[in-house]
Amino acid sequence: MGFFGAGSILQQMQRMVPVIAAALCVGSALPAQVAQAGREPRNTNWEMLGNASEMQHHSGLTAINRDNVATLDLAWWVPMPIVDGLVGNPLIKDGIIYQGGPSAAIFANDVKTGKLLWSYEDTADFSKASLSGYWGRRMNRGLALSGGMAIITTGDCRLVAVNEKTGKKVWEAQSCDSTQMYGISAAPRVGAGLVFIGNACMDSGTTRGFVDALDAKTGKRRWRFYTVPGDPAEKQDSPLYDMAAKTWGTGWYEKSHGCGSAWDAMTYDPQLNLLYIGVGGPSPFDPSKRASDAGDELFTNSIVAVDATTGEYKWHFKETPHDGWNYDATVGIMIADLPVGGQTRRTVISVPKNGFAYVLDAKTGKFISGSAYTDLNWASGLDADGRPIIKPEGQYWLHPEKANIALPAPSGSHGWEALAYDPASHLVYIPNMVMPTKIETDPKALVGGLLMDFYYGSSGDPKWQSYGEVVAWDAVANKVRWRTRTDLAINGGLLHTSGGLVFQGMADGRIVAFDALTGKELWSRQTGGAIRGAPSTVIVDGVQYVIVPTGNGTAAATGSYFSKYSTTPQSRTEPRLLAFRIGGKAKYPQLATVEPINRPEVPRQDVALATKGKIIYESYGCVDCHGMNADASGGRIPSLIRRPPADLAYLKAVVQDGALSKDGGGMPQFKDLTDAEAESLFAYFTNEAWDAHEKKGAFRP
Ligand code: HEC
Secondary structure, X not given: OOOOOOOXXXXXXXXXXXXXXXXXXXXXXXXXXXXXXXXXXXXOOEOOOOOOXXXXXXXXXXXXXXXXXXXXXXXXXXXXXXXXXXXOOOEEEOXXXXXXXXXXXXEEEEOOOOOEEEEEOOXXXXXXXXXXXXXXXXXXXXXEEXXXXXXXXXXXXXXXXXXXXXXXXXXXXXXXXXXXXXXXXXXXXXXXXXXXEOOEOOOOOOOEOEEEXXXXXXXXXXXXXXXXXXXXXXXXXXXXXXXXXXXXXXXXHHHXXXXXXXXXXXEEEOOOOEEEEEOOOEEOOOHHHOOOOOOOOOOOOEEEEEEOOOOOEEEEEEXXXXXXXXXXXXXXEEXXXXXXXXXXXXXXXXXXXXXXXXXXXXXXXXXXXXXXXXXXXXXXXXXXXXXXXXXXXXXXXXXXXXXXXXXXXXOOOOOOOOOEEEOOOOEEEEEEEEOOEEEEEOOOOOOOXXXXXXXXXXXXXXXXXXXXXXXXXXXXXXXXXXXXXXXXXXXXXXXXXXXXXXXXXXXXXXXXXEEOOOOOEEEEEEOOOOOOOOOEEEEEOOEEEEEEEEOOOXXXXXXXXXXXXXXXXXXXXXXXXXXXXXXXXXXXXXXXXXXXXOOOOOOOOOHHHXXXXXXXXXXXXXXXXXXXXXXXXXXXXXXXXXXXXXXXXXXXXXXXXXXXXXXXXXOOOOOOOOXXXXXXXXXXXXXXXXXXHOOOOOOOO
């Protein structure tokens, strides 16, 4: 690509990979598995999410490389005994793969054969959990290994630690209260002898976000850091929150309790003993529903650094002031040592949902550089302090009379899917989701007065199209080097290896290896199932394996919500684990045969009633699990258009009486749903099924 002149520094560096990699071992926190002068160790581990605390999803291994990747093939695959898709980054230690899944499932499989050695599944009753707890139950983004234990979250606010050799439970701990609007879907992070965990409020605005640190040996709580102030009518926990409360404007607490959920990214820095917490946005996310004189609404949409041992606040950096788009900062935080002004500086690289990538000084939080890596229409750039220059025309709440397009979408240009990084070239690899979303203000809409068309980018408007990308963003030069393009927007997390490769699993079931320098596609195979998790790689007995879980299922918010962007009907298969090696000889698993959308047995229902039903479907949060257009992405959650409820009585038994809520099946009871609402839901599902059958409307399966 044009960016690279002949004999550019990057190309030279790539040729010298083994030497550079060896040099990097000195004084760096990279694990000892980095290749030494071309000779690889015989055995390595991938013990932490992202391979190391720095969360770079980088491996120094070179046995699989750009010269031989064409002969990379399947070593083995196994079906996994769970219905929901697996999206956590597989951890690998001493030849055993540890994979986390929904319902706090943990699986231990042999790296060389795939054989299941043991499994653990949480069977606790969670029927008292709030919607957020139910939702957390259906998704899980992985686990942590610490002190001989595998640690996972349960969805309904608990953490469970099991012995990594036997799968027997060692301790269990409660973090949030899942009867309130709290749930957990994240992988716990570990460091400094502690386990760090945040929570999600499902953008409700009814709860106060926080992060807990638990003793890794016992599960006992050591500290709690609140991400937003408490009730201003009472004494705040400390002067820090007196300061924070002043940034929320007049009468804010009557409108919102803030949320500020740290629902995913947190990164522990072993050198500085700091924990970098990414905080979600304020809720409700339409600013006209919050205080009109609000300032920075701290610490929402910020990166906050706290002392890992005590939880004491150190610094914060605000990324999206006056957020109206749900641009959480709780996705994608890594640590990298970068050359800045002739010196090596320890930096925090943050890639939140808002379309910008930032480099911050790790010690002070001071902005070093940053830029947009994708098209966006809410800001024209960053100022010298890293504050966005917001465009008034992008602020939909100022133009209630017209339809606006949000880009990035409220689900973000980058979600929780893993970033990767190459320490030699300083390229940050970003799985980018381009999903232009139409937002209209409608006071009648129950979802915060907003009507949103998330699939607008597939409606045929040539100006606004949806697609997916891998973007290589140079963290030193502060600019994009290359980008790939694929039809579906929501694909898997990334892995970079010193073999000069970037791996990504795709919504359509392919796994692809790109040239890390140019983005050229070098290799791909069809795995038979949608992929969201990031692959991991290790060497065992001298053989390098690339391990990836499949099965999008219900396992990820954006996955269930945006089923048509995160899967194809063919890639909605059972969850599986796959391993690739050079010269692998296993037979590939198959894609699914697509379930036809049959002619509904019930005739079309009243259109006005169905329109009401759509609003109820979205405002009650049915959409969070059953997906846009009621077509779920697989796993435990049924598609309500492929098999619509047979009659109103059945719908009422399931939804109002909770007929399916008790056996761990995970369909919450909605006691307060009125009979009239149930009728309109029935009309909505019936008509949606008819539309799908007759392929009416845009982007039908
Ligand atoms: C937290 C996720 C979640 C939410 C929110 C949710 N559901 Fe469900 N729903 C499920 C799951 C899981 C099942 C399957 C349960 C089982 O198989 O035991 C299900 C099953 C159903 C079924 C039965 C389908 C069949 O084929 O038997 C209907 C109807 C349904 N849901 C409607 C709704 C409606 C209406 C709402 C909103 C008021 C809603 N759901 C909200 C997860 C959810």
